Amino acid sequence: MSLCLENLTIHKINGDPLFPALNITVPPGEIVTLMGPSGCGKSTLLDTIAGHLSAEFRYSGAITLHDIKLDSVPAHKREVGILFQDDLLFPHLSVWENLAFALPDSVKGAERQQRATQALNNINLTKLAYSYPEQISGGQRARIALTRMLLAEPKLALLDEPYSKLDKDLRVQFRTWVVEQLKQANIPTLMVTHDETDVAYGSRCLTWPWENSHA
Numbered sequence: 716m717s718l719c720l721e722n723l724t725i726h727k728i729n730g731d732p733l734f735p736a737l738n739i740t741v742p743p744g745e746i747v748t749l750m751g752p753s754g755c756g757k758s759t760l761l762d763t764i765a766g767h768l769s770a771e772f773r774y775s776g777a778i779t780l781h782d783i784k785l786d787s788v789p790a791h792k793r794e795v796g797i798l799f800q801d802d803l804l805f806p807h808l809s810v811w812e813n814l815a816f817a818l819p820d821s822v823k824g825a826e827r828q829q830r831a832t833q834a835l836n837n838i839n840l841t842k843l844a845y846s847y848p849e850q851i852s853g854g855q856r857a858r859i860a861l862t863r864m865l866l867a868e869p870k871l872a873l874l875d876e877p878y879s880k881l882d883k884d885l886r887v888q889f890r891t892w893v894v895e896q897l898k899q900a901n902i903p904t905l906m907v908t909h910d911e912t913d914v915a916y917g918s919r920c921l922t923w924p925w926e927n928s929h930a
């Protein structure tokens with residue numbers, strides 16, 4: 716039940732590869748960080764895994780999730796959750812509605828509000844259910860955004876510089892909390908960042924250019 720990247724490279728059409736062939740396996744419950752400078756191809760790599768690679772690029776190699784080759788699976792069927800640094804909540808929806816929005820379609824009617832409210836209970840933010848995103852703090856929004864991502868029950872989490880919009884104290888707290896949530900979800904997580912302070916204590920981290928990254 717892991718994410719496997721085998722000999723994965725990405726290049727602009729008629730251009731050089733963005734990075735040397737990447738080989739990595741991320742088992743469930745583990746967060747692996749790829750660290751590299753701005754422009755080295757981190758977001759493009761996550762786009763590739765999620766199935767949103769822009770038309771200027773091509774990739775080669777294999778992406779496997781839970782023994783299924785993702786290459787031919789359309790983006791909306793990959794069950795991949797992505798969290799960006801400025802993950803925006805819908806401003807016109809309350810917090811619980813934002814969470815309910817992410818629930819799988821199989822959850823119907825009143826159960827949607829129950830499940831959203833339960834998720835808020837779990838993160839001790841029940842009091843925010845009827846607040847709107849602009850009425851809550853940046854740290855609270857960040858927690859709601861991660862919770863929303865996990866409510867969709869993804870099989871893989873991708874984090875793109877998830878802490879860079881938060882101030883320093885908040886970052887440390889939020890980072891610890893994110894690690895706990897992802898471990899509980901027991902899915903593989905790949906994080907990309909340019910900032911070494913984002914790396915969870917004791918977790919695996921590969922530094923650009925990610926060569927010899929057999930793992």
Ligand code: ADP
Nearest residue numbers: 733751752753754755756757758759760769771
């Ligand atoms: P990072 O996330 O590591 O900062 P990106 O993956 O965003 O890097 O970008 C990798 C390279 O691809 C950069 O040189 C960037 O300018 C270029 N790039 C990113 N997106 C596009 C695009 N849609 N079209 C063409 N070039 C792009």
Ligand code: MG
Nearest residue numbers: 757758759875
């Ligand atoms: Mg980026």
